[in-house]
Amino acid sequence: MKYLILFISSFFIAPLAEEAHEFHVSKCLVEYKAENAELQISMNIFIDDLELALESRGVQKLFIGTEKEQEDANAFIEKYIDQVFQIEIDGSGIVDPIFLGKEVSDDLTSIWCYMQIPMPQPLQSLKVKNSILLETFDDQKNITSIVGPENKKDSFMSIRGDDVKEVSY
Amino acid sequence: MSIDLRPEALFLGQKRDTLGDIFSIYFNIGFSHIYDMAAIDHILFLVALCALFTVKDWRKLLVLITAFTLGHSITLALAILDIIPINARLVELLIPITILLTAIYNGYTLWKDKWQSRGKSRTQYLMALGFGWIHGMGFSNYLRSTLFPEEKLLGQLFAFNIGIEVGQIIILAKILLLTFIFTQLLKIKRNHWAFTLSGLAFAVSLYLIIDQL
Known part of the structure; x- marks a missing residue:
């Protein structure tokens, strides 16, 4: 009998698995x-996560990637990215990337955002702060891969409290 | 912005250990993917798989876990290398079904009082292997959303898989410790304990299935 009670009670704790x-x-x-004299940035973010983050900042639901997508969706996305993703080049202050556009992934769950920074001088050092969604989810992880001059590669993972990487060439 | 004082940041430009970076990043991603309450489905499967065993049966359990690991490593690699296509929604539904079936199998074993013959049964090894295939496809959905395909794909895959295995070993150790505490120290009968674990796995997996329909 007590096992029956135990068994039934486990149905009540099941919703914890939500x-x-x-x-x-x-x-x-x-x-x-180097050949284009620019820094190219492509970023992949889950749509539902991004919409949640924007809503918590007071933006109405944007229906990103659907027919109902709001006209100003790109502007809100760009503004959000500017706030949480920052790049400093050669130690001379934060540069706002030019937002080129976005694309919905094949499975419709995420978007790719494309940005660009003109680089008239060769790149010497880079500081990247990637805190995309870190304030929204305590288990958020952002992986940033940096490809510098001569194909030098660096990667880092941002978590809350540790979201900056500096690279010198 | 905070100042990065980690050794790799201070010595940057002199020593560039990208391979090490990639290993630690993807190891961490793999480990935290299974060693987390959000991975309740994988954890419950391990609970159901271990429910009939105690520390003394570690040899049988080792074979069983190896079968599961072999299974999920194969499909994880095949999916990431684009050799097999993955339907994410179907896989997310199949995972709780593997837990449900394992729990039902346990219940049947306990009910039929096949206690003594447990572990000799090939059914369980085949189940662990086949269900491993499905869990591997689930892992691949996650890994894919963090991958940079143009970069050292095998390295990322390898580090992720090692992270999963280490997480899995710790979870198994904790389950066996609980089993030891309840059956040896608190003197709960082994089949009652096995029934409790299986019942829990049954209930939660049923909930997860219904939740997705």
């Missing part, structure tokens, strides 16, 4: 292209 398998990650590629 959040099962939600994972909070984003990835970002920062690539220096």
